[in-house]
Amino acid sequence: MLKPAEMRELRIVCLEEHADAVIKRIDALGSVHLTDIKEFLEEWEGLIEPSKAGATLMQTAELLARIDSLVALLRARTAEGARAGAKKSLREMLFKAPGAEEEQVAARVAARVAERVKERGEERRLAEVEAEFGGLEAAVTELAGERERLRAELSDAEELLGVQKILADFGVNLEFVSGEKNFISVLAGWLPSRNLDALGSSLEAEVGEEQFVASSRAEGEQSFALVVVLKKDRAEAERALARLDFERWQQPLPLPLPLEAEVEAEIKRLERELRENEGKIEALRREKFEDLLEMQELVQIEESKAKVKVLFGRSERVRVLEGWTPKEEVEKVVAGVTEETGGFSVVEVREPAREDVRVPSLLKNPRILKPFEGVVKMYGHPLYKDIDPTLLTALIFPILFGLMFPDIGHGALLLLLGLALVFAFKGLGEEARGAGVIVSLCGACSVVAGALFGEFFGFSEYATHLVE
The missing domain is CATH 3.30.70.2170 (Alpha-Beta Plaits)
Known part of the structure; x- marks a missing residue:
């Protein structure tokens, strides 16, 4: 050790x-x-x-990058569905051990991969994967592209509807802010809410009193403003607006100008098409995701072999x-x-000499000491010739912590938190359990030191009665 x-x-x-x-x-x-x-x-x-690196290594690296990209895309879709659907409760997140379903999927994929590796040669496996993946990639890419287009159109339509409602509050319509006028220029757009109060004074300083401003203060960071100036003063007005980070609004939908009801109908149509598109992606994910993981595993195996052969x-x-x-x-x-x-x-x-710098070092410690290997590695991985300080760290680190923070109350809280991380909060994973071992030992040492120094939540007089 x-x-x-x-x-x-x-x-x-x-x-x-x-x-x-x-x-x-x-x-x-x-x-x-x-x-x-x-x-x-x-x-x-x-x-x-x-x-030398052969064609197989380059082929597998390129194919694996494409597969990883598609896996990430479909996993992101799964995460979106989880957020939109039933969310995990705090109790499930903390106390339910993660990965039960993932482990079942991984086991099924591993069994299929093992069978496929046994039945087929390397070249045949890669050819089959490339053919299968090509069709799946084309289908998902087409659906994903359609989804992005629908989202962009929906965002534009929702923005247009919002602007229509703001303009209606101002007593004007889209036609008023679109196109050129004979004597005036109409500038509509967004600016930071913090600059809204300075809008009128900035325009007055540039163009005088021959201007009109109507604004709608939003709850967010951006507010909408409508500015009307004489045509001859447009350049000066635009300079004043630029200083206030004014961004002119451009109508996203082409003329003729739609009515508010038409925009609402367009939004409903886009939302319906977007739901249908996401349903197709979800159906494809349910049907093909395990196949995709199998392809990923097979290509990873071939890539690893190709890298080793180099x-x-x-x-x-x-x-x-x-x-x-x-x-x-x-x-x-x-x-x-x-x-x-x-x-x-x-x-x-x-058998190499301990001083041989070529030798990789492997730390082997009992399970209870494993969390302290992370503390050791924070300061650098020990060389093969060096002492493994994990045991010493496990002994000294909690004691030093207890001496630096001697308090019965604080230590007891840390001890309870550490025990909870180890035994109760299974949903947080193995890393949290390892941290729990360190925290509980530090908490126990803090309790002991607190009893010796007579400290209880920082009040020594209370601890005196506890330890006497």
């Missing part, structure tokens, strides 16, 4: 046809840190050369891997590689 996990250096030599199987087994073991063969080329004296050394028939694994995992790795290659492989195991 006082040192990072003891590591061993691995050198694996296998035939080219076994490379994919070896990668798959190493990935399944999850305990091998692979390194780039370029660091060790001199030792091979020209017998091998580094691998780390290989190669000759005409042989592939070479270099990496690191914890000492206790060596037998599993050797047995796994031997099984996958049918014995046609060589695994060399070396």
